[in-house]
Amino acid sequence: MSTTNDNRRDTDVRGADTRSTDAQIADMRDAAHTNDSDRLNAILDATIEYFGRLGYYGTSLQRIADAVGLTKAGVLHYAGSKEGLLSLVLTERYDRETESITESMVTEERPLIANMWRRTVAVNNHRPALVHMFSTLSAEALDPGHPAHEYFARREQSIVSNAMNINWQVPDGVNVQHVLQAGFSMMDGLQLRWLRSPGQDLNAMWAECEDALLPLPLWEGYR
Amino acid sequence: MSTTNDNRRDTDVRGADTRSTDAQIADMRDAAHTNDSDRLNAILDATIEYFGRLGYYGTSLQRIADAVGLTKAGVLHYAGSKEGLLSLVLTERYDRETESITESMVTEERPLIANMWRRTVAVNNHRPALVHMFSTLSAEALDPGHPAHEYFARREQSIVSNAMNINWQVPDGVNVQHVLQAGFSMMDGLQLRWLRSPGQDLNAMWAECEDALLPLPLWEGYR
DNA sequence: GTCTATATGAGGATAGAC
DNA sequence: GTCTATCCTCATATAGAC
Secondary structure: OOOOOOOOOOOOOOOOOOOOHHHHHHHHHHHHOOOHHHHHHHHHHHHHHHHHHHHHHHOOHHHHHHHHOOOHHHHHHHHOOHHHHHHHHHHHHHHHHHHHHHHHHHOOOOOOHHHHHHHHHHHHHOOHHHHHHHHHHHHHOOOOOOOOHHHHHHHHHHHHHHHHOOOOOOOOOOOHHHHHHHHHHHHHHHHHHHHHOOOOOHHHHHHHHHHHHOOOOOOOOOO | OOOOOOOOOOOOOOOOOOOOHHHHHHHHHHHHOOOHHHHHHHHHHHHHHHHHHHHHHHOOHHHHHHHHOOOHHHHHHHHOOHHHHHHHHHHHHHHHHHHHHHHHHHOOOOOOHHHHHHHHHHHHHOOHHHHHHHHHHHHHOOOOOOOOHHHHHHHHHHHHHHHHOOOOOOOOOOOHHHHHHHHHHHHHHHHHHHHHOOOOOHHHHHHHHHHHHOOOOOOOOOO
């Protein structure tokens, strides 16, 4: 053990249990009732956490494998490659939960921009790991060579243009596009601040920003 | 040549020049009039570019060395370590150019928040690489284990609290702290959008945001 | 001040046993 | 479905020659 190319990490302490390794592993599997779908979910959870904390480049398959109790080869069985992990986590997790928010506004009788943002903020407030991943990858993927560059470029465009297709109710004289651009930018920046201030409530932080961006009495009745 | 631990990259084509390697290297040094200070500046320039594009974790000493025509050992001679590079680039480059902006507002007779932001944006508009590095590291350093975590945490606090010490002229009823928080957040988010849209002018993009955040006629005479 | 050489290990990915 | 073993490349850092 402990050759230069050992498959396991140095932190992996063995030998306390005198039974065979296989027996221990079988126990762990049974104890967790781990089926395939659970495994994949655990892998994606760990991926979200580490892509957020360390970025795509900074995250190794080994870290994710350690977090879910597998080897690198075990993780690759599910995702195929590191890029496969990235793709899964963006489309199967982030997109899935996010797109419903703006879509829900289309059906509103009197859609208010402030309501959409409050809804977004309320959702994000209880999924900090996903927000963290989004923020980190979003910056890392500014580079055209990043495997998620196209994803984020397309996403940014579609968010504002989708919002422009809604018949927002705003005070007279307000430029809808400018407010949307300003508000979405503000939210991206505020989320970074939120992630840096442990324990703070994103809704409360946003309320202060909203108060500045959509000031009363101008926005009275429109928020 | 080309053993597994060759110091040079595969892209490093040799042999076209039949003179000794030392002679070629001497030529390059003379041709560039390279002194120590120039070298360090070139190293920091390359570091800023790659820390921005690939992040701290994603950047290797080899890339920086290649960019400036040195070996890894050569780069380490100047910075000591990779963390040393990070430290240099934040304190010797980013801080140096940035702190003067808010400080310049203290001496204004009738300081306007809008002026400070316009000044900041005008400066950043012609240093995209520094802004890129700031954005990328700022997200990467959300993690407490990142070597620049403390730097960015302190920076974020001091930016708002420094600004709160200035006697800003604002319309009646405006909450200065909320506007500052909102505006700084908006700028962080807008810069990400700017970096994703090649060729756009940051001043113009900011003007639209300012129009939304400090709407007329409420801010008439205050911007 | 810059290099070569080397130490020492981590990186992603694949083959094949079980 | 998960592992071990292995391939090959890349990483940071140091020692010491010139």
